[in-house]
Amino acid sequence: MSNRLEEDSKAVIAILTTHDSSRMFRGNRQNFQEIIKAGKDMGYLVYVVTVRDLKLHSQMVKGYTPSSDHHSWEQRTFPLPQVIYNRIPNREDEMKPQVRKKIKECLNHPNLDLYNPYFFNKRQLFSWLSKSKLTRKWAPITKKLKGMASLYEMIKRCSYLYLKPEDGKAGQGIMRLRYQKNKPLAYRLQIQNDKNSTTYKAATLERLWDRISKETNGDPYIIQQGIELTSVHGRAFDLRLLIQKTNHGAWSVTGIGARMAGSHSITTHVPRGGTIEDPEKLLPTLFGTEQAEAILSKVRNAAVLIAKQIERGAKYPLGEMSMDLGLDTSGELWFFEANSKPMKFDEPAIRKRSLERIFHYCEHLIENK
Known part of the structure; x- marks a missing residue:
């Protein structure tokens, strides 16, 4: 990276992600390329940095930039960023102690800004x-799913409900429940698959709960009022x-x-x-x-x-x-x-x-x- 470009740049921005032993770093590479290009067109110096390589006490850090053919990435040395755009791609990486420690250090650093430090729950x-x-x-009315009793309380309030993983994304693990008390199989549970859904019908709350327990598999879920x-x-x-x-x-x-x-x-x-x-x-x-x-x-x-x-x-x-x-x-x-x-x-x-x-x-x- 030439000194000329660094001198001409308005500011230094880093896209934060995590290290990957086989691919250098994790995340959506095309997205990162487009962000870097947009920044460059606007006069910024932009690069990808991993949590591992972001040494906050150094003036220079190792980062990644698209190579001239735009088909691969190369590692170079860059100045410490002024702003960090956090794109750590998943919750599992974010929960790692070394990642949380680095995010906290960035938030407390006097000379740089990091925003959007965490995924939402x-x-x-x-x-x-x-x-x-x-x-x-x-x-919508939203409660934590704490067992069959909490589900029953919500069914009494709303006959149409959604069950959603607290930390889910892109619709994974979502279920839809309708209670129609005049039908012999009063509980109808729709379970989201990749492109369609499976409907499970139950006559009793106990049978319904057996199926829901199996689907949730101990993961934290919310129950939410369904909206037509x-x-x-x-x-x-x-x-x-x-x-x-x-x-x-x-x-x-x-x-x-x-x-x-x-x-x-x-x-x-x-x-x-x-x-x-x-x-x-x-x-x-x-x-x-x-x-x-x-x-x-x-x-x-x-x-x-x-x-x-x-x-x-x-x-x-x-x-x-x-x-x-x-x-x-x-x-x-x-x-x-x-x-x-x-x-x-x-x-x-x-x-x-x-x-x-x-x-x-x-x-x-x-x-x-």
């Missing part, structure tokens, strides 16, 4: 939202938003996409059969142009309030998150999920803006250090 998200009058109206989502041709959809901080350090909606559930899926995730839709085309067909505009405006305002409340609850610095919001059949808004390590959006305009905003916020952090 689903139960905590709903707990944080319920603490504010402004945001609690958008949160607006659907098109029998396929429910929700809204996927990206919210990022701007160069003024304020939360702003970068873009809104819609995700429609696959015909046999109980979630809207694309890897599980969902499809990408344009909310600006989808909503007017359901609600009319005027109401659709009002809904999108409400969605944007809600997302910013929710992001602020999540950051308040988390008590650590955040710079971006993706969020799933849904509309019920009467057009009311509901919050389902937020992710502190957003996956890249497929919509080109949202993707372009999202890359620029990463660096706008880094600039804000550096200027306000």
